Amino acid sequence: MTSRDLTRRRAAYLTLAVLSPLMLLVLWIAATSMGWIRSVLLPGPLAVLSTLQEMALQGYSGVGLLTHVGASLMRVGIAFVAGSLLGIAVGMLRGRVAAVDAVWLVPAELVRPIPPLGLIPLFILWFGIGETSKILLILVAVFLIMMINAQAGAAGCAQDVLRAAHTLGASRLQVFRHVVLPSALPQIMTGLRVALGTALSILVASELLGGDRGLGFIVLDASNFFRTTHVFAGIAIIGLIGLVSDRALAAAGKKLVHWEGRH
Structure with a gap:
């Protein structure tokens, strides 16, 4: 593929990426x-934009908007980092050690189908109802x-790559670090993006x-009092955080897993 073709494909991609939300916005304006x-x-x-401006200046329920955002980011951030590190560690071991996989098989598959709302009680x-329960619900x-x-x-x-590494004298730790981990990185980066979206939801x-x-x-709280504009304003902020964080993870994935040719 020539550089001109690559430039055209990128331009077409960006055009569609910009036009699709604009079309949704036009449809939203027309419907209302x-x-x-x-x-x-x-x-x-x-109306939603006006509510956002009002919340930025006056806050919500006597608390500043930045305080609300900071509280949510703290909960999601701690849960996402801790849950990701634990999940990657256990998952990598499950993928390479049969005994570890056997130990986690039934507990993991019993809990995984349960929706988060079912775990709240x-x-x-x-x-209790403090920060610990909020963070752990997302972390799980x-x-x-x-x-x-x-x-x-x-x-x-790939088994042939593992055999080649062992033949060349690599230790188990070296094989894990230089062969298994790079092989798993594409799946891990995809999982991080899915997990972050789930954490925000x-x-x-x-x-x-x-x-x-x-x-x-x-x-x-706004939904309880039929403050629909406040509901949409809160959803818009969560969506914006999700969009920015997902793009950041996608960029990181492009750097770390450059051989996959990710967008």
Whole structure:
């Protein structure tokens, strides 16, 4: 492929990436301005933007917007980092050590299908309604996603490459670090992006566990009082955080897994 063809493909990709949200925005404006959908169900984008500006200046429920954002980012950040590290470690071991896989097989598969909302009553009983239960609820979901992805990546390492490394005298640690881990990185990076999106989606559920700060609290509290513009404003902030963080992970993946030719 010539450099001109590559430039054209990139330009087409960027054009579609810009046009698709613009088309959705136009459809949103048309649906609200022409009365297709009642404003209590779907407020217009200008109304949501006005609410965002109001929240930026006055906060929500007596708490500044940055405080709400910071509380949510703290919960998601701690849970995402801890859950990812634990999930990658356990998943890599499951992918290469049969005994470890056997130990984790039944517990992991029993818990994995359970939706996070189903765990809330247990987490309240075990950990109360403080920060611990909120963080652990997100951590469990992230851990399970990363464990499965890391396991698949580690198990998919080519046997001929492993044999070649052993033949050349590489130790188990060297094989794990220089052969198994690079082989698993594409799956791990994909898992990180999926896990981060899941963590943000579970954020709202986790903030059902009490408290008066966080983006999930804004969405839930506003929905109780039919403040639809505030609900959409909270969702918009969560979505923006998700978009920025996903693009950051995608860029990191492109650097770390450059041989995969990721976008």
